[in-house]
Amino acid sequence: MKSRFKAVLISKDGNANKVEDVELTPADLMDGDVTVAVSHSTVNYKDGLVLRGNSPVVRRLPMIPGIDLAGTVEESSHPGFKPGDAVLLNGYGLSETHYGGYAELARVKGDWLVPLPKPFSAAQAMAIGTAGYTAMLAVLALEDAGVTPAKGAVVVTGAAGGVGSVAVAVLAKLGYRVIASTGRTQEEPYLKSLGAAEIIPRTELSGDPKPLAKERWAGAVDSVGSKTLANVLASTSYGGAVAACGLAGGMDLPASVAPFILRGVSLLGIDSVQMPMPRRRQAWERLARDLDAAKLDAMTRTIAFSDLRKAGEEILAGQIRGRVVVEIR
Numbered sequence: 187m188k189s190r191f192k193a194v195l196i197s198k199d200g201n202a203n204k205v206e207d208v209e210l211t212p213a214d215l216m217d218g219d220v221t222v223a224v225s226h227s228t229v230n231y232k233d234g235l236v237l238r239g240n241s242p243v244v245r246r247l248p249m250i251p252g253i254d255l256a257g258t259v260e261e262s263s264h265p266g267f268k269p270g271d272a273v274l275l276n277g278y279g280l281s282e283t284h285y286g287g288y289a290e291l292a293r294v295k296g297d298w299l300v301p302l303p304k305p306f307s308a309a310q311a312m313a314i315g316t317a318g319y320t321a322m323l324a325v326l327a328l329e330d331a332g333v334t335p336a337k338g339a340v341v342v343t344g345a346a347g348g349v350g351s352v353a354v355a356v357l358a359k360l361g362y363r364v365i366a367s368t369g370r371t372q373e374e375p376y377l378k379s380l381g382a383a384e385i386i387p388r389t390e391l392s393g394d395p396k397p398l399a400k401e402r403w404a405g406a407v408d409s410v411g412s413k414t415l416a417n418v419l420a421s422t423s424y425g426g427a428v429a430a431c432g433l434a435g436g437m438d439l440p441a442s443v444a445p446f447i448l449r450g451v452s453l454l455g456i457d458s459v460q461m462p463m464p465r466r467r468q469a470w471e472r473l474a475r476d477l478d479a480a481k482l483d484a485m486t487r488t489i490a491f492s493d494l495r496k497a498g499e500e501i502l503a504g505q506i507r508g509r510v511v512v513e514i515r
């Protein structure tokens with residue numbers, strides 16, 4: 187094991203917080219029964235918030251950010267893992283209450299780890315990351331609610347982002363007619379290459395919502411929230427379902443109950459962070475089956491550890507297309 191390793195650290199600096207690259211020793215890590223040599227991480231929207239240093243996401247200081255990691259077990263006293271095992275971790279308080287993935291070493295609870303699914307490399311697992319795993323949780327929720335390709339189209343909002351790109355690719359592979367809503371209409375060729383059948387401009391869904399509108403889709407994966415989610419609900423057809431997973435457009439929900447009580451529409455909440463392990467493993471198994479590797483590669487760009495903070499700013503500005511992998515070591 188490395189005696190010194192590099193990490194990003196957020197710590198108190200007077201009244202503000204500072205975010206800096208530091209060198210730590212294994213003794214600096216928090217308690218856990220598995221130590222992982224982290225090879226790759228990623229940048230999700232939440233990571234962008236944390237990398238600014240003043241995010242409410244972080245609930246203790248100092249903190250190593252990074253809600254995702256993938257790598258190889260170095261030490262383990264957990265019965266499920268042994269040195270050399272390839273693993274990944276999404277959420278479970280990483281970057282909130284426990285040191286996260288932006289470090290060459292992580293010490294975590296073995297109960298949080300998922301064995302790296304066979305078809306994926308550590309880099310591909312992080313190309314998926316929390317964003318892609320959340321997209322799959324949304325798809326599973328829609329399936330459980332009875333949304334099938336035969337029932338109608340599925341709209342994906344924030345389609346060119348991380349959750350959106352994976353949702354588009356997976357839903358298209360499953361045979362759904364995917365309508366992609368984006369503020370970046372220049373990304374139409376990209377979204378069509380992922381499998382979107384129709385592209386609609388974000389502005390079509392961002393105006394003041396009516397209680398009900400014309401029925402346009404049987405299901406939705408929404409990473410935007412606010413008026414967009416309200417408009418999505420108003421246009422969901424009878425008996426349809428909407429998976430709400432994000433707040434890129436705002437945390438409010440200025441909707442009416444009309445879609446629920448007049449059309450039997452369901453609003454499905456998606457939380458990736460504390461999702462119980464059986465569902466996580468199911469989501470990763472389904473990603474292995476239903477996410478085309480070539481499409482995953484096409485939506486992913488790789489950056490160096492030193493570019494993390496720049497990528498954090500870009501994702502908050504809505505400038506990242508698809509997914510970003512960070513090479514940690």
Ligand code: NDP
Nearest residue numbers: 231344345346347348349368369409432433434435457458
């Ligand atoms: P990205 O930034 O990659 O994607 C968000 C996309 O939303 C953007 O690419 C953009 O898509 C669109 N968007 C951005 N700003 C606005 C705006 N003001 N109005 C309307 N659309 C906007 O982030 P992620 O995919 O990583 O995350 C998406 C959301 O999901 C975030 O809010 C994140 O916090 C949440 N999330 C929640 C999880 C959970 O457990 N529930 C897990 C993971 C993410 P386009 O350019 O195509 O319009």
